[in-house]
Amino acid sequence: MAWNIEVIQECAVVHMNTNKVNVQNNQFFSDLHNAFDRLEREFTELPVVLTGQGNTFSAGIDFQYSFEIFGSGNLEKIRDWYRTYRETNLRIFTYPRPTVAAVNGHAIAGGLITALDCDFRVAARKPAKFGLNEVPIGIPMPAAYVEIIKYALGDQVGALTTLRGKLYEFDEAEKLGFFHEVVIEDQLISTAISYARCITPDCNTAYAMSKKALQDGVIRQIQERTVALDAHLPTGMSDEGNRRAQDRRRQEIMRTR
């Protein structure tokens, strides 16, 4: 189903609704592309709020889908998958208007990275899990995302979150600085909109130029260095220990089905 975009108080609010927990698969990426194409085409002057339906912002990569690709052993296919994922995240990260993640619940692994792609994060206080658990489930963190993680969370919290791989409860995530503001659920979208409208549209060019200047080093690093590093990811993914960890996690999640 295509994602819903509604305009509220001169802000484009994008609702991710790929499935119950907004897992990131082909459908998710194609919806994300379509949503940002539409934003550029129809709502070019408006800031953007990105949020999930239900209790989850996003549960990250779809295990079923990723295991089909990783299980294929086809390195070109795996590289292609990473390329799509990197480019999609970069699309949000570099969107020239203010972007705010309205974090309505769990944001895990790739799901948290999507929130970190946004300029600001406003979260609804409620029981939920947040973190980057790629390493403990045997997925080497792509170098391109490491750059986005460090930009958004700072070097130390970025390294801790990536290497420890813990899924944090809400209060711990708040203490680590994952969010710029925490609100009760009823105020999530209105607060996110006021963050998104931090500037008036006549300052859009100043905002876009400043954002580009802030991100310039990160983008260069991603384009010049991390793409080469990430070329080795498929081999890392097929390491025997990594594959066992991924399989264990997939079985844990799929057991509920």
Ligand SMILES: C/C=C/C(=O)SCCNC(=O)CCNC(=O)[C@H](O)C(C)(C)COP(=O)(O)OP(=O)(O)OC[C@H]1O[C@@H](n2cnc3c(N)ncnc32)[C@H](O)[C@@H]1OP(=O)(O)O
């Ligand atoms: C480089 C990037 C790498 C990655 O992104 S790796 C992905 C890492 N992600 C995770 O480890 C998250 C796994 N999911 C969870 O921990 C939990 O889920 C949540 C905390 C997000 C939600 O918990 P709850 O509200 O209790 O829902 P539920 O019953 O666990 O899940 C609802 C349905 O969603 C499916 N599901 C959840 N996460 C994934 C996933 N990542 N890939 C595929 N399916 C997933 C389940 O199996 C189930 O399905 P059914 O409704 O048919 O029983």
